[in-house]
Amino acid sequence: MSNLFDLLVAGLATGAIYALVAVGFTLLWQTSQTINFAQGEFVMLPAFLMLAAMHVGAPFWLAIILGILLSMILLGLAFKLLLVDPMMRHGVLPLAIATMALAIGIKEAVKQFYSAEASPFPSIVPTGDVSILGHAVSLQSIGVLVVAILAVLGLTTLLNRTSLGHQMQAAAQNPTVARIIGVPVERMILLTFLINAFLVALASLLITPIYLAKFSSGEVLGQAAFIAAIVGGFNQVRGAIVGGLLIGVLDNLAAAYVSTQYRAAVPMLFLIVVILFRPQGLLGRAEERTV
């Protein structure tokens, strides 16, 4: 039993990070039909920005702020203006391919300009264990969970309780009508790109102390977030959160109970089953099919 409890906690902690990344992923899809194949690399990069800031002498807290700001400029603003805007009107596929190329570019740039080796990354949460219900739970897992939950709560409050959030939702659901009633749609889309950049930077800060900073670490993460987004429901923020947690737990349980060799297969099979029997995702609304 204790084993199961530990697995659940660890699974929820990784799942919470997946959820952050998946939420950003669905936001981009909803507002601009961008399938961002570089989302994993988007999580990998901010850690290196922070490491680079520390190399030039910034203390850790300043490096975090600089890292988040830089990633909002690069992965939010520049990504939207330079790549998404010129390609948005040409349909989903060419843009998706362009983000694949972007993923290669980011990976290679980090490898070339920083290092091909894995670098350790300081944790914002102190190491150690606390006892909960007689189980030793690492502070790291708790810290990750708390920060991720706060971020998600903050985001849902923004989306559902503020005028700005309502405008963003309107821009996502029906841009034409939103424009008519005076919502600055372009600015709202830009805002979702900035939020995505913030979320991936946060995820980067949380996950990198656990898995080390490496140029190739985005591949696995991007795929997990991808699956989480689809399983939960591509068009729902709630869905992405549930999907993220579910995939995190499933992944950890599969590693313990199925086999380490086929652990990666479990989320994939789950994905196939969900797509075939409930393509809109567990919590998603059905989208009308074109034609």
Add this chain to the structure above:
Amino acid sequence: MSGFARPLKIALGLAVIAGLIIVPMNFNRYGLFILSQWAVMSIAAMGLNLTLGYAGQVSLAQGAFVGIGAYAAAIMTTHGWPLPAAIVVAIVLSFAVGWVLGYPALRVQHHYLAFVTLAFSTLAFLVFRNESWLTGGIYGISNIPRPHVFGLATNKPLPFYYVCLASLAIVSLAMWWLIRSPWGRAFMALRENPLRAQSLGIDTRRYTLMAFAIGSALGGVAGALYAPLTQYIDPVPFNLSLSLDLLMMVIVGGAGFYFGPFLGAMIAVLLPEWLRFTEGYYLMLYAVAVMLLLIWSPTGILGILDRYLAERRTKAASALRAVAKSRLETAQ
């Protein structure tokens, strides 16, 4: 390409073919390897172009089919079977698996289909890696023999390059015939408007599955040539990135254009080699080049040519109209 005169096109085609045969004769080992790789990847990309470009079904699993073909060829030829038999098995196997993978396409479309095929791709990789009794696991299969063609050994790089080139030629001719046949037109109808295609009496169900199966079978052919080309295979080359690379080739070359896969494979295989003088930067430059190209022309390289020719035709037509109009006016 209809903007050029027919004899000119034939001459150009013959020149390219002659060039592909004659120029590599004094290439070194590595140059021939890269060119053979181009031929093999062109075959795989051509298959994906049929599935995606002509029939409009997104697939992120073409790399897995190259893997299936490669393992089929590697296992059979190391057990003493001749390569042609292995190619037939690779085709049948990829066709059957591709057919089954087509079933989700009957239920879901577009990005959902992309994700199902992506999941399949990862599952296939896990099977290649973990079923070591069959595939040799992470140690792979080595000493894959190269075939004898008409009694001639093709162990040297140049003869095997000709084997790849000849296979590419055969596949190209078959594809040329296929897209001009009623089947090809049915595939295009499927892409443009499935509902209308169905109302015209096209069995969209069967053609969707066919598009997947034939495209996948070509992936299998490419794999069956890849194994003897490298003479050693392990699971790594057949992971998801190969599927993504092949998709990139098709889109960059120009999806739905006959010559798209040739160009796309050329860019994906040769451009990084040409950029090698930039050392560590070559993949970065390649990524930037792909992004810039897609920003400039989302329909790929042949999209640029297509637009240019269309513009020229419109200009020529309006010039003719102007002439005709002025003639009419003078006649009045």
